[in-house]
Amino acid sequence: MSDPTREPAGERTHDLTHIDETGAARMVDVSAKDVTIRTATATGRVLLAAPAVAALRAGDVPKGDALGVARIAGIMGAKRTPDLIPLCHPIAVQGVEVVLDVVDSGVEITAKVRTADRTGVEMEALTSVTVAALALIDMVKAVDPAAVITGVRVEEKTGGKTGVWTRP
Numbered sequence: 001m002s003d004p005t006r007e008p009a010g011e012r013t014h015d016l017t018h019i020d021e022t023g024a025a026r027m028v029d030v031s032a033k034d035v036t037i038r039t040a041t042a043t044g045r046v047l048l049a050a051p052a053v054a055a056l057r058a059g060d061v062p063k064g065d066a067l068g069v070a071r072i073a074g075i076m077g078a079k080r081t082p083d084l085i086p087l088c089h090p091i092a093v094q095g096v097e098v099v100l101d102v103v104d105s106g107v108e109i110t111a112k113v114r115t116a117d118r119t120g121v122e123m124e125a126l127t128s129v130t131v132a133a134l135a136l137i138d139m140v141k142a143v144d145p146a147a148v149i150t151g152v153r154v155e156e157k158t159g160g161k162t163g164v165w166t167r168p
Helices: 050-058 066-079 122-140
Strands: 036-047 093-103 106-117 148-158
Touching (some): 036 122, 050 093, 050 122, 066 093, 066 106, 066 122, 093 122, 106 122, 122 148
Antiparallel strands (some): 036 106, 036 148, 093 106
């Protein structure tokens, strides 16, 4: 399905940084970029049935502390991003905050990742949210096997040449 808000591949007006002159994928050389403080915040949701929400609120999930496990998984996910996403740079992740908020429709997840490095941490924030969501589903699947991850997206990034970007 095409997205009318995006340029078609044959009509790009800029160079693709992750493609070399032969069209092969490559890792971008960021060694000449300045080290700056960079942050990224991502969010997502796990939609759950009412019994799973009730079990989370009561602390009565059969596998144990589902929210605690998901929080730690989100932190680990941010730290392991370059092992999972082929062209991500290994960077010094210097802070990860993962917040899980139980709401009537499920769990809202927010991850904020910080570094002082040459490239941003958007992928780390997205990976953090997604891994936290997967861990949460693993913890509650006996109560709600139909749980759904949805709406994973970057909300804000700071630092680097482009400065601050916030989702409109």
